[in-house]
Amino acid sequence: MATHGQGVLGALIRTQSNTSLHRPPSVVWNRATPDDEEHGPRRLSQDGDIEDFRRSDERRLSAMLNGPQMRSQRLIGNSNPRYRWERYWKTKDELRAMKKPIRQYYERTNSLIQQYVYIDRLLDSSLPHDLLNEYTNTTSSGMGMVEVPPTICEEGDAAIHANGNSPAKKLKRTPRELYRLSNEQTPLLDGDSDAENGGPKADIPAVEDDMVESGDRIVRIAIYVNLAANAVLLAGKIVVILLTSSLSVLASLVDAALDFLSTAIVWTTTRMIERQDQYQYPVGRRRLEPVGVLVFSVVMVTAFVQVALECLNRLNSDDHQLVELGIPALVIMLGTVFVKALCWLWCRLVKNSSVQALAQDAMTDIVFNVFSIIFPLIGFYMKLWWLDALGGLLLSLYVIFNWAGTSASHIRNLTGAAATADERNVLLYLTMRFAKTIKQIQGLQAYHSGDKLNVEVDIVLDENMSLRDSHDLGESLQYVLESVPIVDRAFVHQDYAGWNLPTHMEQQGS
Numbered sequence: 001m002a003t004h005g006q007g008v009l010g011a012l013i014r015t016q017s018n019t020s021l022h023r024p025p026s027v028v029w030n031r032a033t034p035d036d037e038e039h040g041p042r043r044l045s046q047d048g049d050i051e052d053f054r055r056s057d058e059r060r061l062s063a064m065l066n067g068p069q070m071r072s073q074r075l076i077g078n079s080n081p082r083y084r085w086e087r088y089w090k091t092k093d094e095l096r097a098m099k100k101p102i103r104q105y106y107e108r109t110n111s112l113i114q115q116y117v118y119i120d121r122l123l124d125s126s127l128p129h130d131l132l133n134e135y136t137n138t139t140s141s142g143m144g145m146v147e148v149p150p151t152i153c154e155e156g157d158a159a160i161h162a163n164g165n166s167p168a169k170k171l172k173r174t175p176r177e178l179y180r181l182s183n184e185q186t187p188l189l190d191g192d193s194d195a196e197n198g199g200p201k202a203d204i205p206a207v208e209d210d211m212v213e214s215g216d217r218i219v220r221i222a223i224y225v226n227l228a229a230n231a232v233l234l235a236g237k238i239v240v241i242l243l244t245s246s247l248s249v250l251a252s253l254v255d256a257a258l259d260f261l262s263t264a265i266v267w268t269t270t271r272m273i274e275r276q277d278q279y280q281y282p283v284g285r286r287r288l289e290p291v292g293v294l295v296f297s298v299v300m301v302t303a304f305v306q307v308a309l310e311c312l313n314r315l316n317s318d319d320h321q322l323v324e325l326g327i328p329a330l331v332i333m334l335g336t337v338f339v340k341a342l343c344w345l346w347c348r349l350v351k352n353s354s355v356q357a358l359a360q361d362a363m364t365d366i367v368f369n370v371f372s373i374i375f376p377l378i379g380f381y382m383k384l385w386w387l388d389a390l391g392g393l394l395l396s397l398y399v400i401f402n403w404a405g406t407s408a409s410h411i412r413n414l415t416g417a418a419a420t421a422d423e424r425n426v427l428l429y430l431t432m433r434f435a436k437t438i439k440q441i442q443g444l445q446a447y448h449s450g451d452k453l454n455v456e457v458d459i460v461l462d463e464n465m466s467l468r469d470s471h472d473l474g475e476s477l478q479y480v481l482e483s484v485p486i487v488d489r490a491f492v493h494q495d496y497a498g499w500n501l502p503t504h505m506e507q508q509g510s
Helices: 008-022 047-065 068-075 092-096 100-123 127-137 156-161 175-179 217-243 247-274 288-316 327-347 353-381 386-414 421-434 467-482
Strands: 440-448 453-460 487-495
Touching (some): 068 127, 068 467, 100 127, 217 327, 353 386, 421 453
16 A cells, blocks of 8 residues: 555646646647637647736736726725714703803804714715716726727717717716715715704705706796786885885885895896806806895995985974875785795795795895884874884894995905805815825815805825826815805815925915
8 A cells, every 4th residue: 555645646646736837838728619629629829828818817807906896995995984973962952051152162063063974974975986986987997098089079969979989877966966866875864863862963054055956947937926026016115105205115115126126136147147158257157146246235235325314314304294104005015015925935945045045035025014014103103203214214224234244245255255164174074084095185275256165175195096096086076075065166186295385376475
C-alpha cells in the first residue's frame, strides 16, 4: 500500500498541477464550437489574446463597480444622520412654562430643528441617488467613445435627436418636483410618529405655499377673480364717497383703488415672467415681481400721505359737522367686507405664493373696511365730530408704516443683502449632509437676488476623483440646493485643496 501522498492519485494530481502551472502561455485551448466538431478543438490565441481577455475582465469588473447603484453609494453613501434632534425639541407645554425671552429663543430653535429634520428626510431618501444616477443615461460609461452629433443645436430637442436616439426619461428638476416626488421610496412627510407624540415635525417654510406653480390655471383664475372683485368694489366705494363725506370711507376708497392697481401689477408681472426670453433675460424675469411690489408700495405710501393730510386739515378746520352713513352706503360697505371675506376664504386654499399674498391682502382689507364703517358710525351716534377724521388718520398711518416697511425690505433684497443666520445655517447643514465624499466646506455665501437667494458653495473633494464624478456630484448638490424654496440659483465650486485664492476678482483687496 502506498503511503499518504505517494499513490497513483497523488502523482496524478501533482502532474496536473505542474502542467497547469508551467503550461506555455502561447497555447490556450478554447471551448469547442459546432463548427469545430469536424476539425477538433480550435487553438485560439497567443499572448495578445490572453491580454485581451484580462482587459475584458477588468472592464466588466470596472463596469460593475462603477454602475449606477455602486457609484451613487460610493460618492454619496448611505444614511448619515448626525444628530438626534428630538433631544433638543421643546413641546408646547414646556414652551408655555417659560418666560417670553427664553420662549422666543426655543421657538426659534424648534423652527430650525423642523427644517433640519426635513433635510434629513430629504437626503436619506432615494432622491440624491436618483439625481446622481440620472447622469448614467446621458454620459459615456467609460467603455466607448462619446458620440458627437454632426450638428450642435441650441434647442434641446434637436440636440437630443441629432444622433437618432430617443431621449431618456429624466427627473423634472423643479423645486416642486424635487421636494414632492411621487415615486420616492422613502416618504418625506409621512410617518411622523415623533410629531404625533409631540416631537419635531419635518417642515420647510414656504414649501406648502409653492405647491401650485405660477403658470397653473387655478392661479390665473384666482388673479382674474380678485381683479374683477376689486373693480366692482372700487365702483361701489366711488358711489359711497358721493353719498357721504366720511374721511374713513375716503381712506377705504383709496385702499380699494390701490388694491385694484396691485392686482393688475401682479397679473402683469405674472404674464411677463411666463414669457421667457433666454437672449434678453437669460435667467428669467423673476425680479420683476419684487420691482413691481416696490413701485406699488411707493404709490401706496404717497396716496395715503395725501389722505392723512386731508384728515389733519379736517381736524384743524372749523367744520364740526357729523358724518352720517346712510343705508345705501352702509350696505355697499358691508358688501365689500362680505366679498373680501369670500376672496380670502378661497385664495387661502390655493397653495401658491402669489395667491397667498392676495389672500393676506384680502384679510387686511376686511379689517380696514370694518374700521372704516365703525369710526363714522360711532362718531355719529356719540356726537363726536372728530372721530371720523381721527379714524381716517389712524388708518392712513397704519398703511403708511406698513408699506414703508415693505418697500424697505424689497430695497434691501434687490441690493443683494445677506441671508439671515437661520437661512444660512439650513443651507450649510444641507451641504454638510449631502455626500460623504465632501471632505471640507471652504465657504458658503447666501445673498438676496430679489425675493430669493443666490447661494455660492465651495467644497473640497479628493484630488484623485475623476472629472465625471466631481461634476455629477457638484451638479446634484446644486439642484438639491436650488430645490429649497428660499433659493433662486445655486453655484457649487469644487476644489482639491483646503486653501484657495479668492473666488472672485473683487475679493482680492478684502
